[in-house]
Amino acid sequence: MKYVDEFRDRDKAKILVTEIDALVATMDIPDDRPLQIMEVCGGHTHSIFRYGVEGMLPKEIELVHGPGCPVCVLPMGRVDDCVSIAERPDVIFTTFGDAMRVPGSKKSLLQAKADGADVRMVYSPMDALAIARANPEREVVFFGLGFETTMPSTALTILQAEAEGTSNFSVFCNHITIVPTIKAILDSPDLQLDGFLGPGHVSMVIGAAPYEFIADHYKKPMVVAGFEPLDILQSIWMVLKQIKEGRAEVENQYARIVPYEGNEAALGAVARVYELREHFEWRGLGSIDHSGVRLRENYAGFDAERKFAVPNVRIADPSACQCGEVLKGVIKPWQCKVFGTACTPEQPLGALMVSSEGACAAYFQYGGQKRDRQMAAAP
């Protein structure tokens, strides 16, 4: 188990793995139906692969890598809209670096930049606002992207633009919200999941309370988890303990960062600036009700979708892609027809190959003992 050697606290990791083994040994888990635990957050996915967490777990436990990578789930049609805005001669289009390579139906933002569009990478929406101040004769558009972790930062930047009267600044809002997405996964007919690891930094903003429906209504355990491999192992143990004891609760392993009630100032800004969309399109998952936000009417002047006519064309995912099945845990990344052949991190076809937080890119990059073992065991 070479990865264990890289842990800061090898002894603690070994103790946790031993405790997980001991717990699993007392549970009645059929050979052909391992327990499936989904980590919702792409940060967890990256950490799980980097530290080889899957390889340490007994064969009765399978981790399913969820939809929590906002770059990965961005649909092609929205990328096309970005390109269309960016290619306007009056526009400076600003974006986080992560989103530059996401393929649209014709090109990515990186290709649009190479073709002459003024696309600039920023670290923060505040940088985009500063560019707007410095270029009053141009329209500066910020590509608002991410779950609740980054949603408040875009909202606060819009409030700042309003306060100072910077009117050549707008946001192309693609922020998405995690709870309706978890609900859509839970409502899926081919679902087999037995429990969840809850996202750490999304929960730092929204708190742990919004997940209560998972325990109350769907009777599944949910443990909000930190990103350290030890956090992840401990959270898996907590999920298993709930299953073993027949409980379904929301527990918070990451209480040092996540308050139960969330961050009041951040939630206040979010509520002030955004409203839910009726539905939003996800790459790999299709349309999910109430899973995205847009700017409220009061902030229409800062809404790039209202300011510029965007094509807003729905582009179907490439038919060869099986991202949706991977996301729901129905198949493993390497079981997809195009994994590692037509779809690679350099030339991603599907959502999950785009960012290092996507399950397929992580499988591709780190491989892992578990995959080898599963492939060897496959008939």
Add this chain to the structure above:
Amino acid sequence: MCLGIPGRILKIDDETRKLATVDVSGVRRQVNIACIVSDEHPVSSCVGDWVLIHVGFAMSRIDEAEAALTLQILTELGEAQAELETMRLTAA
């Protein structure tokens, strides 16, 4: 973008707009601290605090040990280097 990077607040730049300069592994950068201030924690009391920073916004107050641990894991994931590079490029 999604994982926060730890930094320490060096000075308050603008009390009304809640802007402060932080040090993130030697890179200095202005961030917004609106989400970590409250009546109990006014802007003026934030100097010296360790915070978790997401895309230029301090989102959570953390202790020094947590900051060190988080920075180490981000480095091992290869994310700290990319984040610091972006901060450096856009700090000017």
